[in-house]
Every structure is written in structure tokens, then in C-alpha cells.
Amino acid sequence: MPVAQTKTKPKLVIYGCGGHGKVVADIALACGLAVEGFLDDRALEGKRVFDLPILGGSGWLEMRRSEVSVALGIGENRARCRIYKLCERLGMTPITLIHPTASVAASAQVGAGVVIMAQAVINPDARVGNGAIINSGAIVEHDCELGAFAHLSPNATLGGAVRIGALTHLGLAASVLPGKTVGEETVVGAGAVVTADVPPRVVVTGVPARVQRQLETT
Numbered sequence: 032m033p034v035a036q037t038k039t040k041p042k043l044v045i046y047g048c049g050g051h052g053k054v055v056a057d058i059a060l061a062c063g064l065a066v067e068g069f070l071d072d073r074a075l076e077g078k079r080v081f082d083l084p085i086l087g088g089s090g091w092l093e094m095r096r097s098e099v100s101v102a103l104g105i106g107e108n109r110a111r112c113r114i115y116k117l118c119e120r121l122g123m124t125p126i127t128l129i130h131p132t133a134s135v136a137a138s139a140q141v142g143a144g145v146v147i148m149a150q151a152v153i154n155p156d157a158r159v160g161n162g163a164i165i166n167s168g169a170i171v172e173h174d175c176e177l178g179a180f181a182h183l184s185p186n187a188t189l190g191g192a193v194r195i196g197a198l199t200h201l202g203l204a205a206s207v208l209p210g211k212t213v214g215e216e217t218v219v220g221a222g223a224v225v226t227a228d229v230p231p232r233v234v235v236t237g238v239p240a241r242v243q244r245q246l247e248t249t
């Protein structure tokens with residue numbers, strides 16, 4: 032499977048130390064990587080998560096960028112996108128992590144800074160954009176296209192040839208029927224079933240999914 036991957040340096044840091052960051056660290060450890068600690072911009076240095084230190088924030092990364100690789104440990108899509116761009120400015124490409132129990136087809140294309148969690152499935156010819164999250168047990172069927180910094184929550188399911196826009200979030204166990212498109216920066220509520228195309232920047236909920244409200248353009 033073509034995975035966009037930079038050369039991994041001996042030590043890895045996880046940017047983000049909340050719940051998502053902990054799961055990402057756990058995947059890195061399951062992959063046999065040496066995790067040096069977490070980064071966070073909220074001045075939490077000295078605290079520990081998982082018995083691993085919080086090392087600092089963006090300043091720490093700038094100083095140590097030649098020595099460490101970075102994985103994205105932030106669940107919120109826009110914040111994760113900002114950290115990805117910070118890494119790019121520092122000349123770094125966040126690594127992609129794939130849990131050992133995930134199934135990723137040989138013909139799938141997976142971008143940089145992606146995290147694919149336990150029991151997730153990515154089927155043939157799917158394309159996963161940079162910085163996306165495929166959470167535990169989520170399914171990306173054949174020929175799907177998942178935009179950069181999108182997030183499929185646990186057990187979300189995309190039927191074949193679905194397109195999901197950049198920065199869009201599918202909630203827990205949400206489903207999208209084959210061939211449908213969900214626009215960028217949209218939120219699909221937990222448990223929703225998308226049966227028709229969904230525009231950008233809206234919240235949809237229910238079965239079948241209906242627009243609940245518009246989201247502000249930023």
C-alpha cells in the first residue's frame with residue numbers, strides 16, 4: 032500500500048496529549064516506535080501522560096526538529112491542520128501511523144500525518160488525504176476519497192466510491208451510502224445515515240440525514 036512516509040527518526044513525539052493523543056501514542060508503541068513524549072502548546076511541561084513527559088510546545092519542536100519525528104495527536108480537525116502546517120514550516124512531514132490490526136489494501140493511497148486506528152479497514156483504491164483520522168473500526172470502502180484533515184469516528188462507515196470533503200467530521204457510527212458526496216467542513220452527527228449528497232459547512236443528523244444548521248464560513 033503506498034503510504035506517504037518520511038524517513039522516521041529514532042525518536043517520536045506526539046503533538047497533542049489529550050484523549051486522541053493518548054490513543055495515537057498507544058498505536059506508536061504498538062508499532063514498536065520509541066515515543067519520547069508529548070507536545071502541547073498549553074504550557075504543560077513537566078506533567079506526564081502514560082508515564083511519558085510533556086516536553087513543551089512548538090518551540091521545543093523547532094529546537095529538536097532534526098532529531099525527532101512527529102505524529103499528530105489532535106482530534107479536532109482545524110487544530111490538527113494548523114499543527115500539520117506548523118510542521119511543514121519547520122521542514123517536517125508528520126508520520127503516518129497504522130495500528131497493526133487495521134487492514135489497508137495494497138492499492139489504497141494514504142497521505143502523510145494520517146492515523147489509522149485498531150480494526151479500521153481501508154479497501155482497494157481508496158484515497159486518504161493528509162492528516163486524516165480513521166478511528167477504531169471505521170470502514171473506508173473501495174474507491175472512496177477522504178479529504179485532508181477529515182475524521183471518521185469509531186465505527187463510521189463509507190460505502191463504495193463515497194467522497195468526503197476536507198476537514199469534515201463523521202460522528203460515531205455514522206454511515207454514508209455508496210457514491211454519495213459530503214462537502215468540506217461538514218459535521219455528520221453520530222448515528223446518521225447519509226442517503227443523499229450533503230453540502231459543505233452544515234451539520235446533518237438522523238436517518239435519513241437532514242441538515243440541522245449551517246456552519247459559519249471561516
Ligand SMILES: CC(=O)SCCNC(=O)CCNC(=O)[C@H](O)C(C)(C)COP(=O)(O)OP(=O)(O)OC[C@H]1O[C@@H](n2cnc3c(N)ncnc32)[C@H](O)[C@@H]1OP(=O)(O)O
Pocket residue numbers: 166184185201202203218219220221222223234235236237
Ligand atoms: C473517540 C471519539 O470520541 S471520536 C469523537 C466522536 N464524536 C461524535 O461522534 C460526536 C458527533 N457529534 C454529534 O453527534 C453532535 O451531537 C452534533 C454535532 C450532531 C450536534 O451537536 P450540537 O450542535 O452541540 O447539538 P446539541 O447537542 O445541542 O443537540 C441539538 C439537538 O440535536 C439532537 N442531537 C444531537 N446529536 C444528535 C445526533 N447525533 N442524532 C440525532 N439527534 C441529535 C439533540 O438531542 C438536540 O435535540 P433537541 O433540540 O430536540 O433537544
